[in-house]
Amino acid sequence: MRLAETVTFGGGGLDRSAALRADAAELERMLHDPTTRLLPIWRSKPMVRGDGVLSLASVPRGSNLLASRKEAPIFLGRSEESAWFALDVSGWEPDGQDVSTVGAFADHSEQTHPEFPEDHRFADLKMVMTRLAPRDAELAATARGLLAWHGAHRFCARCGAESLPAQAGWQRNCPACGAFHFPRTDPVVIMLVTCGNSVLLGRSPGWPDGMYSLLAGFIEPGETVEAAVRREVFEETGVAVGDVTYLASQPWPFPASLMIGCKASALSAEIRLDPEEIEDARWISREEVLAIFAGRHPEIRGAREGAIAHFLLSHWLADRLD
Template sequence: MSFAHPELGPWPALGYVGNPLDRAAHLRPEGVGLARAPQARAYLLGGELVALKGDADAADPLFAPAEAEAWTREAPVFLGLAGGTPRAAFPFDPARREEMEAAGLLVADLRSIAVRGLVGPEHLGPIACGKALLGWHRRHGFCANCGAATTIIEAGWRRDCPSCGAQHFPRTDPVVIMLTAHGDACLLGRQPQFAPGMYSCLAGFVEPGESLEEAVRRETLEEAGIATGKVAYHACQPWPFPMSLMIGCLAEATSQDITIDPAEIEAARWFGRGEVAQMLARTHPDGLFAPPPVSIAHHLMRAFLEGARA
């Protein structure tokens, strides 16, 4: 049964999905040269930060390679092709933010860029890819097998150890995020770092030897003391904070009494469909609200509101 709420408007776009680039894996052996080619265009990324040309009303995230290299001495990573044109990501030192802003660049964190819509949605996927890839390089400069310094290979898509010969590849961490329902109510919780008033879906990392359904049931029980039965996949979202894949699921609760684990979350409660609609529209009388539309949590809450169940 559908419970559409026209006052919420069209279904919002999910952030960081729909990467339009051809990843062109066969070109990675020559990718660094392609990334520095005059016709290439590059994103300039510094940890959580993204540099943009222009201002908030007309921001451009693409730089010519020479423009990008003015802010870094590190090698770029090759992201793929956009209509045959190479796309890359160049790293910069976040400590140079003030210097870059003084030079007329707009520097903002990726979350703000996505939430405020500072760049077109076609850029969010490539930027997320570049951010995750560069972040992996910052944390994996040494071989996990023998401890020797590793070398960047395949234009950033592999690191090789010259000492023991081990090959290391970028990782993606699977995370389940679930909207658990019991009748016409759904379970939402808060973590201490959330903005005041925001409630979201429960979530947690998938553990070794665990299916997605098992992870949903375990995390819901651990965090809120709620047992669940049926679990259904809904959608997924790359989440570059730092390099996760959020696997959105719907779950059916088989118990109702909440007992939170304060080491995991600070609050959890059941919300009726009317309250969920108010939270999505940011009209809740207590000032409670949902995560922003770019997040999969927002989409899971919207799906519940419109009748989706496990």
Template sequence: MSDRVLYLEPCAFAGFPLDPADHLRTDETWIAERLADDNSLFVVFHNQKPLMDVSDKKLPMPGFLDCSQIPEEALATAVFMGLLDKHAVFAVELGNCISEEEATGDTAKFIDLRNVAIQLLHEEFSPLPALLGKAKSLLDWHTRHGFCAVCGVATEIGNAGYLRQCPSCKAQHFPRTDPVVIMLVYKDDKMLVGRSPGWPAGNYSALAGFVEPGETLEEACRREVKEETGIEIGKVDYIKSQPWPFPSSLMIGLFAEAKTEEIILDKKEVEEARWINRAQAKMLLLTGGTDDMRLAPYSIAIARHLIEQWVAQRD
């Protein structure tokens, strides 16, 4: 670990930097005027990748455009993100309008959001991934929910992008976020880490799983750990949360105290799981790990926050 205390910072994709100004979303006249206003700013995506200004070789920055640079088709489905000072900020998806090559140049590129977040957050916390992450989640939701789940008719965008209305049965559909529990399982001075099938060799992290209907967070945590590793969980403590825009989840970080130690794997879910002690975990974090084991190597993941916090508890 460096001198940076990662777990004391907000997680990646947290810290939304704009005034959401949600009271303006239903003001259709104001929204229409801002969509045609040269002072408005547009965060642009192409197939879920944000347009980034790469003229500064140190860090990419969001490539804000104005309304004159946005195709009319994209303006019709723009999502209002909020206010930056007095500037209205919108997000648009260009994937159905123009090619990626047409929208880029020598100083602007569409870059995968994970890579953007890793670069922006490498040395210190930045709120910019939160803006890009929220925009990506909302635009992806519109792409996936173009038809009414009740009657199948094509829906229409409303509330500046925070609603889809069915013109036939009048059902209203709102953006959804999937809750996911992610838990650092520990017992005495050991913690449990696992790796999912398909992960890069040597990468280990905290266990995680989606919350099912009718579950509390504690129940979801106990069920997931039991299903994946056979470990029985007792006490569960909430630590922190993280918006995760891939495509749209809320990662709910927990510490979970194990009552048992025997590992019985569900190989479809977890390829391998191990107990490691606090000293081993600290050394892996300090050194970056080995080919055999690296702990949550991506600092943008809440798992890294959880592991570092647990390791630091008895330093």
């Protein structure tokens, strides 16, 4: 798919400068360089600034907000000659501000810190991802994914001792047994399953009313991408799938997935739902998908803009999958 890397979080071209992660002297120099950008992340929400088109907000090294950080800064890489570091400032308490939806499926709340202008605020990345430039979106996704991994892997999986961050945040080491731990990414297949002029859409329990998307599922150990596509579609809907082709991928740091987008041809059209896997599934015609995108479908709301499901469906509508 020629447009594969135009997916949200893809194609940012961030220079990750992995060779610098073990260079303590250079990391320290960069942290004190006035051109270095420090990105605060509060409870998985990056600080952004602006209206309409947004950009990531960096804060000065002497900011009081940074006193709330939990661990050492994480080196994200270099962009436009500036080094970028992410800092977890979740220890800050936004007194008097709404935090009731933080961590929810859809968190529209935004929190502001009194030290910064009102257009600087912490926002859910899923809510603002399409308003960020590709480089900023990649930086934010990388920061969110790494900090989520650190938060969930503080203890050694081998012996249970508390581990310590290393390699500028790209590793955790166990001081007790010497084990090394690395950020994990969970591979997920997401399928554009077609039958003639129709595509297979489904919904999971707990999704907002009317929301449908492409079927998706985790790849199991010892399984190929193609086998995972066929298994997941059959398990959820009873639809048998034949040919499978790769289309595009998307890092999805909610918390740690890589969405592997595929096109699959159905061998059967009958749907037999597994209620433990999925709440509903339907064949939706191209004309209906067009109505969904236009917001005119009477029953169905489409996939979230910025998600790979929305990306694949829009290119299927435009006949641009090749």
